[in-house]
Amino acid sequence: MNLFRLVLIFLKIGFLSFGGGWAVVGILKKELISVGILSAEEFTEMVSIAQMTPGPIALNLATYVGYKYFGFLGGLLNTFFFLLAPSLTIVAVFTIGRRTKLDSARLSRALMAFATIMVIVTLISLSSSRLTDVRFFLIAALVFFALNKFKVHPLVLMFAGGFLGVLLYTNL
Amino acid sequence: MKVFWVFLKISSLTLGGGYAMVPVIQWEVERLGWMKKEEFLILLSAAQSMPGPIAFNTAVLVGKRVAGVLGAILAGVAISLPPFFAIVAVASALRPFLNSTYVRAFLLGVYAAVVGLVFNVLLGLLKRQRWGILKVVVVALGVVLLTVSKNLLYAVFVVSVAVLYLWE
Numbered sequence: 001m002n003l004f005r006l007v008l009i010f011l012k013i014g015f016l017s018f019g020g021g022w023a024v025v026g027i028l029k030k031e032l033i034s035v036g037i038l039s040a041e042e043f044t045e046m047v048s049i050a051q052m053t054p055g056p057i058a059l060n061l062a063t064y065v066g067y068k069y070f071g072f073l074g075g076l077l078n079t080f081f082f083l084l085a086p087s088l089t090i091v092a093v094f095t096i097g098r099r100t101k102l103d104s105a106r107l108s109r110a111l112m113a114f115a116t117i118m119v120i121v122t123l124i125s126l127s128s129s130r131l132t133d134v135r136f137f138l139i140a141a142l143v144f145f146a147l148n149k150f151k152v153h154p155l156v157l158m159f160a161g162g163f164l165g166v167l168l169y170t171n172l
Numbered sequence: 173m174k175v176f177w178v179f180l181k182i183s184s185l186t187l188g189g190g191y192a193m194v195p196v197i198q199w200e201v202e203r204l205g206w207m208k209k210e211e212f213l214i215l216l217s218a219a220q221s222m223p224g225p226i227a228f229n230t231a232v233l234v235g236k237r238v239a240g241v242l243g244a245i246l247a248g249v250a251i252s253l254p255p256f257f258a259i260v261a262v263a264s265a266l267r268p269f270l271n272s273t274y275v276r277a278f279l280l281g282v283y284a285a286v287v288g289l290v291f292n293v294l295l296g297l298l299k300r301q302r303w304g305i306l307k308v309v310v311v312a313l314g315v316v317l318l319t320v321s322k323n324l325l326y327a328v329f330v331v332s333v334a335v336l337y338l339w340e
Contacts, residue, residue, distance in 0.1 A: 016329055017223045022290050030322040045270065048282035051289075053262050054184065055255020056193075056225030063259040072260065079256055086224020087248065090232055093222060103337075108221040110336035112297065113307055114329060117314035119294045124319055126287050136284045143288030154289055158282050165281015170273050 003070045006037060007081045010062050014085030018111045018118075021058030026122030028061060038065070040129050047126070052158055059083070135168040175235050175243045178204070179250035183227075193227035193251075197234065206238050227251060310335055 009031050017024045025047065032038045038046070046068075050060035059082065066078030130136040139161050146152045146160075182196050194216065201207050207215070215237065219229035228251055235247025269275045301307070314328045 015223055016325065017225070018221070021225050022293050025290075027318070027322060027325060034322070044283045045276075045279050047286055048279040049262055049266065050259070051286050052282060053255060053258040055252070055258065056227050059225050059228065059252060060255055060259050063256050064263055067260050067263050075256065075260060079252060083224065083228060083248070083252065086222060086229060087232065089222050089224070090229065090236075090244075093218075094236075104218075104221065106337055107333075108217065109301070110333045111221050112301055113311055113336050114314070114332050116294070116297045116301070117311050117318065117328065117332065119290065119297060120311070120315045121318045123287065123290050123294060124315070126283075126290065130284075136280075136287075139281055139284035140288040140291070143285040144291050147288065147292050157289070158285050161283075161285025161288075162278040162281045165279070165284065166274055166277045169277035169280055 003066075003074055003077065005035065006065065006069070006074075007077055009035070009037075010065075010078050010082040011084060014082045015089070016118075017058055017086065018115050021056045021061075022122050023115045023118035024058050024122075025061070026118065026125035028058070029122075029125050032065070037069075048162075052155075139164050139168070173246070175239050176246040176250045179231050179235070179247045180253060183231075183251045184254035194230055197227070197230055201234060206234070306339055307336065 009028075013024050013028055013031065016027070029043055033040060033043065046061060046064055047057075050057050050064055053060055059079065062082035063075045063079045067075030070077075127136075127140075142164070143157045143161055146157060147154065152160075178200055179197075182193060182200060185196075198209075198212055198216075201212055202209060212234075215233050216230060219226055219233055222229055228248065231247040231251040232244045236244035239246070266275070310332050314332050317324045317328050
C-alpha cells in the first residue's frame with residue numbers, strides 16, 4: 001500500500017459522489033478492502049469515527065484513512081484530492097454551462113436515480129458482513145424508528161447506538 | 173475574508189454531517205442579506221446535482237456568488253478545515269484505546285446506527301422521485317451490477333444517467 005494509490009482511489013471516487021456522501025461509502029468500502037488497504041473490521045471503525053465527528057461523512061473518511069496510515073500529510077493530501085473532483089466540476093459547469101443547453105431538471109432527476117443506486121449499494125455493503133447478527137439489526141431498526149417517529153437528532157442517535165453496542169456486545 | 177469566517181464558524185459548530193449544515197448555511201446567508209431565499213434554493217439544487225459533499229458544494233457556490241473565485245476558494249477551505257482537525261484530534265486520541273473491548277463494541281453500535289440512518293436517507297430518495305417501470309429496472313440492474321463488480325462503476329454511471337435523461 002502506498003499513499004499515491006490511496007489518493008488515486010479517493011480522487012477517482014470523488015468524481016462520482018453525486019447525491020451526498022452516503023452514495024460513495026459502499027463503493028469506497030469495496031475499493032479499499034479489495035486492494036488490501038483496510039480490513040472489514042477497520043472499515044467499521046472508520047465509518048463510526050467519521051460519522052461522530054463534524055463534517056460530511058465522505059470527506060471525513062478521506063481525512064481519517066489518510067491520517068491513520070500516512071500521518072498529517074496523508075490526511076491533508078487525501079482530503080485535498082477527494083475535493084479536487086467536485087471543485088473542478090463546479091468550475092467546469094460554470095464555464096461550459098453557459099454555452100450548451102442541457103435540461104437541468106431532467107439531468108438532476110437522472111442523477112438522483114443514480115444516487116439511489118449508489119445508496120442501495122452502500123446499504124448492502126455496510127450490512128453484508130453482519131447478515132446473521134440480530135443485535136446489529138436491532139440497533140439499526142431502533143435508530144431508524146427513533147429518527148422517523150420522534151425526530152431525534154442523528155448525533156444523539158449515534159451515541160445511543162454506541163452505548164447500545166456496549167450493552168449488547170460486551171457481557172457486562 | 174468575511175466569507176471565510178462565516179463558513180469556518182458554521183463548519184466548526186455543526187455536528188451531524190452535511191445535511192445538518194445546509195439549513196445553517198441558509199440561515200446565515202439570509203441573515204447576512206447575501207441572498208434571497210429563492211436564490212439560495214436554486215443554488216442548492218445546483219449543488220445537489222454536482223459530485224461532492226453537499227455542504228462543501230453549497231459553501232463553494234455561495235462563496236463564488238458573494239465574492240467571486242477567491243470567495244469560492246476561501247469558502248471551500250473554511251468548510252473543510254474544522255472537520256479535518258476534528259478527525260485528526262479524534263483519531264490520535266482514540267488510537268491507544270482501539271483494542272479495548274468496550275471501545276470496539278461502542279464503535280460497532282455506532283456502525284449499526286449508521287445503517288439505520290442510511291436507510292432513512294434511502295427512503296427520502298425513494299420518496300422524492302417519480303417511479304416508472306423503466307426507472308425501477310435501471311436502478312435494480314445498476315445495483316446488481318455494482319454489487320457483482322466495482323469495476324463497472326463508470327459504465328453503470330454513464331448508461332443509467334444517459335438512459336434516464338433521454339427517456340424520462
